[in-house]
């Protein structure tokens with residue numbers, strides 16, 4: 001029995017390849033570094049959807065359609081958000097998405113692409129006692145998400161968020177994508193499949209990790225001794241958030257992409273750069289200490305920095321509170337989930353593995 005399905009190949013995919021030994025990520029034939037910071041998220045949505053929706057328009061048309069989908073989602077769900085606001089921000093977003101039609105058309109898919117980007121700022125503003133701000137259908141997706149948040153939304157911050165959304169858009173058969181494919185394999189609709197992905201992403205071993213990275217940095221700063229704090233966590237059997245990966249045995253390539261984005265933000269005058277810059281310098285010392293402590297504590301396992309460590313600093317600099325980081329992760333990954341759902345239905349069959357019964361055996365009836 002492959003505990004955790006380690007090394008089990010459960011699907012063929014044209015969507016992405018995670019090279020764990022070499023530390024490379026390929027998305028539909030493009031390396032991550034070709035896409036991140038160079039392609040807009042709307043263009044990467046089209047790249048992922050290509051071949052899976054008959055009526056797929058060109059880049060410009062699709063980005064306009066994503067903008068219209070943001071307006072559609074806001075108009076459909078804004079009246080109900082007040083009732084969801086008492087939930088934690090991730091569960092509230094998930095509950096809002098559950099109210100969307102459960103179809104298979106491109107229009108259904110684009111509403112799902114739009115939903116995390118629209119619901120997250122709206123719910124954050126409601127919890128602060130502020131009215132949600134409507135989307136601007138003509139705006140770029142990442143820029144509009146920041147505008148709806150109501151905080152600083154400079155071109156540099158919009159570019160940083162857009163680069164983040166592209167960087168996390170797809171990543172092989174990770175837990176949330178696998179959950180999405182399982183539900184899609186039953187021929188349930190796209191909303192049902194995405195809700196499965198959202199459920200899996202929430203866990204701290206997966207997409208729930210970036211918020212705790214901020215808590216860790218703050219706790220280490222308060223302790224004044226990074227090595228002692230980290231060794232204490234490990235001695236208590238805790239995981240160091242932002243480190244380790246089931247597939248990468250070397251540094252997650254996304255960590256360096258996002259670290260470079262944070263460094264650029266830290267050097268700019270228009271993004272509160274002083275605190276971003278000093279926060280980055282502190283995080284780099286914590287990162288090195290964590291790698292050293294993990295190397296000693298877990299010699300049998302190569303535990304390297306993963307995508308979540310610098311995600312935390314980027315999303316903090318972009319103005320999101322740590323409790324909403326997983327929402328923003330979902331805003332990027334949703335395009336990959338949808339593409340995998342469509343691929344599973346186009347090329348796969350019902351996913352139904354076997355299990356080995358190890359429970360009590362009934363007495364044989366005489």
Ligand code: SDX
Pocket residue numbers: 004168170171172173174175204205206207209234238239240241242243244245246247298301303306307308
């Ligand atoms: C994501 O799969 C993907 O592609 C996911 C993702 C994506 O884009 O979809 O990349 C996004 O989920 C990134 C990971 C975010 N999670 C975290 O940062 C949480 C901390 N990381 C760990 O929980 C852990 O590294 C996992 C869960 C991510 C991966 O662990 P594995 O491969 O399942 O390994 P394991 O849990 O079996 O641990 C093996 C050993 C254990 O020690 P022993 O019990 O053998 O002594 O390594 C230890 C673990 O305790 N270990 C860690 C550790 N990661 C592994 N110990 C301390 N801190 C860590 N971070």
